[in-house]
Amino acid sequence: MTDGPPAFDVAFQARFGNLLRWRRDVRHFDPRAVAEADIRAILHSAAFAPSVGNAQPWRFVRVRTRALRDALAIHVDAQKAEAATRYRGTERYDHYQALKLHGLREAPEVLAVFCDEQPAAGHGLGVATMPEMLRYSCVMAIHTLWLTARLRGIGIGWVSIVDPLEVQALLDVPAQWSLIAVLCVGYPSEASLTPELERHGWQAREPMDDRIFER
Structure with missing residues (x-):
């Protein structure tokens, strides 16, 4: 006879709530290295995320080569400059230019997360009408490893101002892998x-009740 599921008591619920609140997007990193054991534990925790058809389509690339790190940072800086043009002539232009949007040069670890759009696992279950479920599964894996990192005092920053095709080419990954995220990892x-964007006056959080609907 196997043991039943654990009981998550009120004290655990409160601590888990604190974990969720302290999961912040990080752009400013301490230079100290992250232990290899911690990186491995964070990556392996992604396996506990749900995935459509149990396809486990997530693929993680650790960007460890200095030249690739530099090229990725230069690419993101160029993308930020291009994105700034959409604010030109508005009061948000200078505000946008002052924002720090990535920590690619400072973070001790950089991960690129891809979705294998043709995984052998799962046998296509659950994606006939919603193939995007494979990508959603990868996002769930990212959230799972993000919480695991926070448990260890490690922060993550999601860099979204990238050209996915350029990053795929830069990192030389298979053609059927699509980019989901570039993540900076460190203390x-x-x-x-x-949230940093709220602290810097870009966007305040709005009431959750305004985003819940009933039909």
Whole structure:
């Protein structure tokens, strides 16, 4: 006879709530290295994420080559400059230019997360009408490893101002892999419960009740 599921008591629920609140997007990193055991534990935790058809389509690339790191940072800086043009002539232009949107040069670890759009696992279950479920599964894996990192005092920053095709080419991955995220990983140089974009006046969080609907 196997043991039943654990009981998550009120104290655990409160601590888990704190974990969720302290999961912040990090752009400023302490230079100290992340132990290899911690990186492995964070990556392996992704296997506990749900995936459509149990396809496990996530693929992780550790960007460890200095030249690739530099090229990736230069690419993102160029993408930020291009994105700035959409704010030109508005009051947000200078504000946008002042924002720090990535920590690719400082973070001790950089991960690129891809979705294998043709995984052998899963045998195509659950994707006939919604093939995007493979990508959603990868996002769930990212959230799972993000919480695992936070448990260890390690922060993650999601870099989204990239050209996916350029990153795929830069990292020389298979053609059927699509980019989901570029992640900076390391110890935060500062701690705050408030999202950085909110602290810098870009966008405040809005009431959750305004985003819940009933039919």
